[in-house]
Amino acid sequence: MPERGRPRTFDRAAALRRAMEVFWAKGYEGASLSDLTAAMGINSPSLYAAFGSKEALFLEATELYTRVEGTEIWSALEKAPTARQAIEWFLRQTAKAYSQTGRPQGCLIALGALHQDSSCGAICDDLRRRRAENREALLRRLERGVAEGELPADFDCGTAATFYATVQHGMSIQARDGASRSALLETVAGAMAAWIAMAGTGAA
Amino acid sequence: MPERGRPRTFDRAAALRRAMEVFWAKGYEGASLSDLTAAMGINSPSLYAAFGSKEALFLEATELYTRVEGTEIWSALEKAPTARQAIEWFLRQTAKAYSQTGRPQGCLIALGALHQDSSCGAICDDLRRRRAENREALLRRLERGVAEGELPADFDCGTAATFYATVQHGMSIQARDGASRSALLETVAGAMAAWIAMAGTGAA
DNA sequence: TCCTTTCTGTATTGATCGATACATAATTCA
DNA sequence: TGAATTATGTATCGATCAATACAGAAAGGA
Structure with missing residues (x-):
């Protein structure tokens, strides 16, 4: 037709x-x-x-x-065999994506519209919803880790999901400040150090 | 006169x-x-x-x-007797400040102007400089912890300073999304879990 | 009192904002 | 071929942007 x-x-x-x-x-x-x-x-x-x-x-x-720019970051969550690797791959893909040359640095979802009081209520709401969905995706992967016995039953999935989502948001600002990939990977290293204490499972 | x-x-x-x-x-x-x-x-x-x-x-x-809004956050860095407490107080004061009612949520320095390409080059440069100064303040406090023997000589102060500065930036976005104080403290808990692994010193 | 200086309120500047009116061009349907 | 439909380019809409011109008001200095 x-x-x-x-x-x-x-x-x-x-x-x-x-x-x-x-x-x-x-x-x-x-x-x-x-x-x-x-x-x-x-x-x-x-x-x-x-x-x-x-x-x-x-x-x-x-x-x-x-749909396009976030696939590598979020598919890492599903592909990784363990929750720990899922989080680490997720953060490493973030560091890689946020420091690629030839395109804007940081994340459109995180930085696109942060000041609600303007005339962009629907825009802010949409971005906020997408950010919340990102935390939910992390939460689901962590809960799967508990269900599979990788993580202890008393592992606080909500706290960890909030923490790692917030770290990723911070990396957007870090990237906007011109941070190199190695600088972003320093943040990843710090965030993964937290894993060891939270999950009680060592080894790098 | x-x-x-x-x-x-x-x-x-x-x-x-x-x-x-x-x-x-x-x-x-x-x-x-x-x-x-x-x-x-x-x-x-x-x-x-x-x-x-x-x-x-x-x-x-x-x-x-x-000068006014950041004093409680940054004075905590100096007052705390140990580097570990300095970081924790710093983050807790951040969580408290970012979730106070009756005032904007999150940090003016972190959120005031993130899109350089506009006609606000000097503004972005000023905010970026202030953000870099914040990381430097964290770095100095951590190096003091090494000098005083609290932290091991091979403690990576630069990585830790980058990590905690980035967490604070993420908390600004988290606060803008309407996060409660307890949600911000979840991020603090995650970030302090990293300390245990990075510094090799446990105990809450 | 008069002059100088500085601030206040009204009104307005040229530029740019997001969004359209309108005439014309290019296609499908009958 | 002619009518209907949709896209394009020019030119512009009223609103708002950051920034000022200007005249009158309120102070000190002479």
Whole structure:
């Protein structure tokens, strides 16, 4: 069923990816329509026809970010054979992703919109929800470790999930400050040192 | 030597404090001149006469924040008898400060301006410098712990300072997400668990 | 009292914000 | 081929941005 009317002359998916990069680098409020249209290679009427509004474009961009940029970080959680390795791989992939050159540093979900009082309530709510989901994913993996007997029954999964999620948020700010990969890995080393004490299981 | 000309009719220090609270809640770019003048109870010409520009006002506000709001957090570093207690008090004071009601949550220095690409280069540089100073303060306290024999000679002060500074940054985002004090203290507990492994000294 | 200096309030500046009106171009359907 | 539909480019909308011009008010110095 071919579409009616004049066909679109730009690649919607490619334009969305460019928009994601602009939001990633500048945040929701810091990214102006001029920034977006310039990066996307289109005029504002095309943007509004294809995406609806700046807010809707941002929500699509974060969805793309979650689906594309976060896969290596979060798939590590599932692939790792133990909870301990899951957390360590998760943090190491974070350090790697946050220090890659040629793209914005840190995480769009963590840094995209932190000041609720502005006119971006829905944006802040969406990012907050995604951050909460990240903690939930950590929590589930830790609880699996308890269920499988890797971790003691009294292991405090909630505390550990909160802690590691918070460490990852901090790494976004660290990365924005220009931290090298080795500096980010120092944070990982510190966070994994906590594991030893929390789980009572040594060995590196 | 009395001042020439018509005297100012508002309290400059009180107005600066109001401005600090607005920047704290909304960030540098999110705080408009209208927001600022409304909170300060003055008109924009008075703001410019007294502070110079929005940028200069922000720099004064961060200086005030560092001097007033951070004292309990950073004085804990010096007062604590051991490096271990210094870090723990530092984190506990952070959890307490970041979860106080009736004021913005999280840290102005950590959250005030994270997107450099905007037109706020000097602002971002100033905040980044202050964040680096915070890590340096942690580093000095840890090195003192080594010098005093509390910590082993091969204790990696740099890694630990980076780690704890990053945890504090993460706690700002956690606080912005509405985390309760007990949730922030979970992060503190996780971070202090790392101490046991890093320093090789147990006991709570 | 008059002059100088500084602050205050009103009104406004040019620039930029997010979002659209409108005419034209390009396609499908009948 | 003509009508309907959708996209594009130009040009612009009212609102808001940070920052000021200007005239009047309130002080000290002469």
